[in-house]
Amino acid sequence: MTANLTAAVIGLGSMGWGAAVSLLRAGIVTQGVDLRLDVLQKFERQGGRGYGSAAQVADDADVVFTFVVNADQAEDVLFGDQGAVATAAQGTVFVTCVTMPPDRAIGIADRLHEAGMLAIDAPVSGGSIKAEAGEMTIMASGPDAAFDKAAPAIEAISTKVFRLGDVAGPGSQVKMINQLLAGVHIAAAAEALSLSAKIGLDLKTVHEVIQDCAGNSWMFGNRGAHIVAGDYTPHSAVDIFVKDLGIVTGTADALAFPTPLSDTALALFHEAAADGLGGEDDAAVAKVLARKGGVRLPGDTG
């Protein structure tokens, strides 16, 4: 089956790039779509075929992954003037791997089904390193027929696929809950390590000890290391959590549900973005607290 499957990946950012090269590695003919010529050239050197527009790829793909930044971009690359759906064959599987409000994910899947396509709501987790290794975790929901057809491609990019239901919605909902926790944990790691610096503790020691204690989180281990090293090279940027925690609070507000921790963390990410840190690694929220509290973190020359 693999030999006959052709895939496309729209959006070759860090996660999309990882998916695209993982598909190539699995022997699947893969087309990549991006606006950046240098990225397309790099992708062709890896053995893929690069295009500047989604309309150019869909007629020749059985499975189309979308890895753009938000719901508006996803609607544009799928349904816009240069969108993929108009040229796609009936029954093409669209796997939408974008973190977006669950109601938007449901709306996109509905439009895809109306157009005769199959749709999987499939946000991912794992970061760029796991993506490039083909080891993403996918929180997926959609009809069995879509999973059956896309299976070889999905297997190529992931080590774990959670099947969360047969319609769009649950995939994006669980991803939203994951981002709630991830965003709050990054902010908590920032608060813990900047306060540690203020009281004169050695950050490397604190980072090591806590990872053996009940205060640990995946984000404390991962982003805490960025703060300790003073390295804010963006693996995932502050602006991403402005968006993702905004999805959480927007969804909760519409339900009149209280999310005090998410609200507080979001305010901190907004403050970092307003301070010009939006393009830095999300761990840079630590700089906001450190500057306000009058202590210098490693690598903070601002």
Add this chain to the structure above:
Amino acid sequence: MTANLTAAVIGLGSMGWGAAVSLLRAGIVTQGVDLRLDVLQKFERQGGRGYGSAAQVADDADVVFTFVVNADQAEDVLFGDQGAVATAAQGTVFVTCVTMPPDRAIGIADRLHEAGMLAIDAPVSGGSIKAEAGEMTIMASGPDAAFDKAAPAIEAISTKVFRLGDVAGPGSQVKMINQLLAGVHIAAAAEALSLSAKIGLDLKTVHEVIQDCAGNSWMFGNRGAHIVAGDYTPHSAVDIFVKDLGIVTGTADALAFPTPLSDTALALFHEAAADGLGGEDDAAVAKVLARKGGVRLPGDTG
């Protein structure tokens, strides 16, 4: 050396009990102090000797562990009318395993040294199950002479001892940072799972998926399971985090350092206590959010 060492444990609550039975298991003669007769009788059935007052044990102990609830209680059992220090031999090692403000830990160690004692600032982490297994993690600071003398007893109760310095202070400071993270993570787990319930997700599924994703924390795994099961049997109560996050915010406020996440989590624990949930498991903060947001969690009959 073990054979000649005699220990005392003041306060046989969940952590102190675990330490005391671990000492007995290591063949160390151990005296236990508690106000509750039934606990003392249970301890004697395990092979220990039970007393109602700290003054009765110290003259016969080389190492005295203190496992009471807060700084005031620690000062009382050490320096009060029935306190241990007055009757202790010079050079007795006092290992203070109480989570308290770092400045109070420093003050207690100073008074112990002035009285001719050796002092270790030694907050612990791990919970009651690990405590009973002799597998606590200890965040410890104090002079080498104290560690040398207390070594067999400390080894009996812990699998990991972080030596954080040769004076009191760093032990309690690192523990405070751990509690900052732990408290915020419990509140975040509560927010994530109560919002999941509101949007109709299956909590067991969410709990399973997130543990494989970047949103995971030690507390999400541990306390999240309590919320999913609707079991609020207090392994560690809401009131403990009212105290511990109060230590964080009090210490930070005195330094004019911002702790927005801790402030928000503390407000939630205060609200839970005001709602009559102070004696329930700390995961019960989820009930506060669920009730405000109009959704019923498993096991919440309130």
